[in-house]
Amino acid sequence: MTLxxxxxxxxxxxRNLKLNSDLRxxxxxxxWAQLVRLPNVFTVIADVSAGFLLVGQSPESxxxxxxxxxxxxxxxxxxxxxxxxxxxxxxRVERPNRPLPAGKIxxxxxxxxxxxxxxxGILLGTLSGMLPSESxxxxxxxxxxxxxxxxxxxxxxxxxxxxxxxxxxIAPVHNFVFHKWYFDELYNAIFVKPAFWFGRQFWxxxxxxxIDRFGPNGVAWAVQRGAVAAKSVQSGYLYTYALIMLLGLxxxxxxxxx
Numbered sequence: 001m002t003l004x005x006x007x008x009x010x011x012x013x014x015r016n017l018k019l020n021s022d023l024r025x026x027x028x029x030x031x032w033a034q035l036v037r038l039p040n041v042f043t044v045i046a047d048v049s050a051g052f053l054l055v056g057q058s059p060e061s062x063x064x065x066x067x068x069x070x071x072x073x074x075x076x077x078x079x080x081x082x083x084x085x086x087x088x089x090x091x092r093v094e095r096p097n098r099p100l101p102a103g104k105i106x107x108x109x110x111x112x113x114x115x116x117x118x119x120x121g122i123l124l125g126t127l128s129g130m131l132p133s134e135s136x137x138x139x140x141x142x143x144x145x146x147x148x149x150x151x152x153x154x155x156x157x158x159x160x161x162x163x164x165x166x167x168x169x170i171a172p173v174h175n176f177v178f179h180k181w182y183f184d185e186l187y188n189a190i191f192v193k194p195a196f197w198f199g200r201q202f203w204x205x206x207x208x209x210x211i212d213r214f215g216p217n218g219v220a221w222a223v224q225r226g227a228v229a230a231k232s233v234q235s236g237y238l239y240t241y242a243l244i245m246l247l248g249l250x251x252x253x254x255x256x257x258x
Contacts, residue, residue, distance in 0.1 A: 031099040035084060035110065036077040048072040067128035071146055074121035079153045081114035086157050118153065122146040 048069050084091065084100050085107055092101040099105045126143030155162040167174040179185065 028105070031104040035099045035105060036080045041073055041076065044072050044076045045069055061131075061133060064128050064131050064133065067124050067131070068142060071121045071124035071128065071142070074117045074124060075146065075149045075153065078114050078117035078121060078150075079157070081110050081117070082153065082157050085111045085114060118150045122150055 049065065052065050052068055084098060088100050088107055091098045096102060100107050100110060122143060125146030126140065129139045129142040132138065155166075176182070
């Protein structure tokens with residue numbers, strides 16, 4: 001018993017020394033950057049900016065753009081943090097070097113910050129729609145979209161059975177969207193299957209039935225039958241060859257006289 005306690009204390013002390021050394025090497029900001037997948041934030045900025053310009057906002061609406069981008073970053077970071085918080089037991093086995101299972105960030109603090117970023121993202125999105133603009137009136141749409149994204153975070157992280165229940169409740173609409181408006185099925189029925197049918201007809205009737213039949217296969221058949229006929233007259237007797245030569249000579253003389 002004493003030996004096990006001593007081994008546990010030694011292991012705990014080793015982990016604390018490793019954690020303190022790692023914190024001195026990188027610092028806490030490095031581990032938070034790992035937790036929120038900081039390099040991916042540039043993809044969020046690019047996607048949100050592209051969407052902002054596509055809906056007709058001018059580049060001069062810098063404050064509105066900034067609020068939309070910050071809302072997207074806040075909701076993205078909330079999803080990343082809460083994902084690791086609720087997958088902590090799985091990460092301890094499969095990804096022990098992640099900041100939470102490695103003990104580099106307190107899970108309780110990460111949970112608190114992750115949930116705090118959700119209303120911050122909703123608030124920033126709502127404010128972006130309320131700013132006055134010469135070309136666009138105030139709208140609640142960005143705030144509504146932020147709420148939808150927050151609901152998606154809640155559904156897919158905390159209640160993964162909610163999306164399945166929602167999909168079953170609107171099964172026809174879900175199937176229509178899931179199958180990409182059945183575009184692939186229509187394309188297959190209108191273009192792919194007829195193309196295969198025409199290809200088989202050209203293959204069976206054109207290639208095999210006509211070209212091969214009267215081309216290489218027909219020539220090969222004619223050569224084979226001719227060889228069989230020639231073999232039948234090759235008896236090996238001298239008078240047979242003399243008769244053939246005589247017939248040939250008579251045919252040649254007749255042709256010359258005519």
